[in-house]
Amino acid sequence: MKILIVEDESSLQELMQLYLADYGTCDTADNGAEALETVERAIAADQPYDLICMDIMMPEMDGMEALQKIRRMEFRNTEESLPSVKVIMITAKDMAKDMMSAYNAGCEAYITKPFSREKLLEQIRELGLFDAAQTNCQ
């Protein structure tokens, strides 16, 4: 499985890479704008991501704006029947309204910081991505 970790704190970026290394290939982006470019490149190369773990509070472009733009980009590509990437928002924003906005913008899951490895893996399992990871390994 192809994973993109979008997080402006490098220590957390590294921690998530460590958590997810056994489950796929991890790329990283430091902000929403970089994430958008990376996702666009992956789609153009016909190697789209399966999972994006995205922070909300980041410089240049925040995670909410990036999520909306990624969904719009996928919508423009529907003629090629592109499967949409699963997006887990991982954020310190723990208000119900923030969670609602994120789901409205098109995320599949929402995790509040601090979070455990188990919590993250449980969410990924619930999204049905571990089967895809196994298939890709064969």
Ligand SMILES: [Mg+2]
């Ligand atoms: Mg942040």
